[in-house]
Amino acid sequence: MTDMNVGLRNLHGLLSKLGEVREELARGPRQVKAREALMQKAEAELASKREALKQAKASADRKALDLKTNEGKIAGLRAKLNAASSNKEFDIIKGQIEADTVANSVLEDEILEALETVDRMQIAVGEAEQQVTQTREERDKRAKEVAAAEAGLKSQISELEVKVKDAEKILSGDAAANYRRLVDAYGADALAAVDGTICTNCYVAITPQMRVGLNSGKVIFCNCSRLLFVPEGK
Ligand SMILES: [Zn+2]
Structure with missing residues (x-):
């Protein structure tokens, strides 16, 4: 991870x-x-x-x-x-x-x-x-x-x-600004866990490229806007 x-x-x-x-x-x-x-x-x-x-x-x-x-x-x-x-x-x-x-x-x-x-x-x-x-x-x-x-x-x-x-210091630039808007609006729900390839906020599958990006430590936002993260053991 x-x-x-x-x-x-x-x-x-x-x-x-x-x-x-x-x-x-x-x-x-x-x-x-x-x-x-x-x-x-x-x-x-x-x-x-x-x-x-x-x-x-x-x-x-x-x-x-x-x-x-x-x-x-x-x-x-x-x-x-x-x-x-x-x-x-x-x-x-x-x-x-x-x-x-x-x-x-x-x-x-x-x-x-x-x-x-x-x-x-x-x-x-x-x-x-x-x-x-x-x-x-x-x-x-x-x-x-x-x-x-x-x-x-x-x-x-x-x-x-x-x-x-x-x-929050791990985020910078556009990602940090994006996150700030989300967290002000949704609190902890600014972030959404990915279950396999499914975003647990919108229940839509993310693309394989997004999943690869997540695995490699990129900051990825779902199409539903949420900041995605991989929960423990997934
Ligand atoms: Zn989503």
Whole structure:
């Protein structure tokens, strides 16, 4: 294997590693952001459950107040009943009392139901609170991990950038300028390995002359533009 090929293979390896570390550095904040979004969703859910609980409580309170008002009304009617001056008046008041008593019995059922709803919503609020706590902890944990890894990743990137710069020295002239354009656009994919005679970027066979050129250490660009190199053992 020629020095050129060893050099290009080395350059490709360094660029790949640099790409991975850069991606890892970029991935951290994205993951924190995603967890932040989950936390905000849980917070919105909690707010809506709390509001529903508030409404359910108000509804139960309203019904309890209605019941009390009706009970007062019935007590008033009972007093009137005793003071009724005629059978007709007595029957009318008695009928009102019966109707109000039925209404109150319906109200009592509704109050029980409303209180059950309040209990259920209380549980739902508790669960939503747990969800908020959990998502917040996950966000904080990831944010801490990302912050802790940042300096290390940045220094790895600096070291790799120095090594890449050094490895790039095997290229000169037009080839170097061509490579620069490619690496700016594609990163490590600026270089493509040749599998036998097939470019692993475009999957088209290179010409026998190109393969001979590669074997003899020439700088060869594929028709798909990529800088070709021969991987280990090929
Ligand atoms: Zn190609």
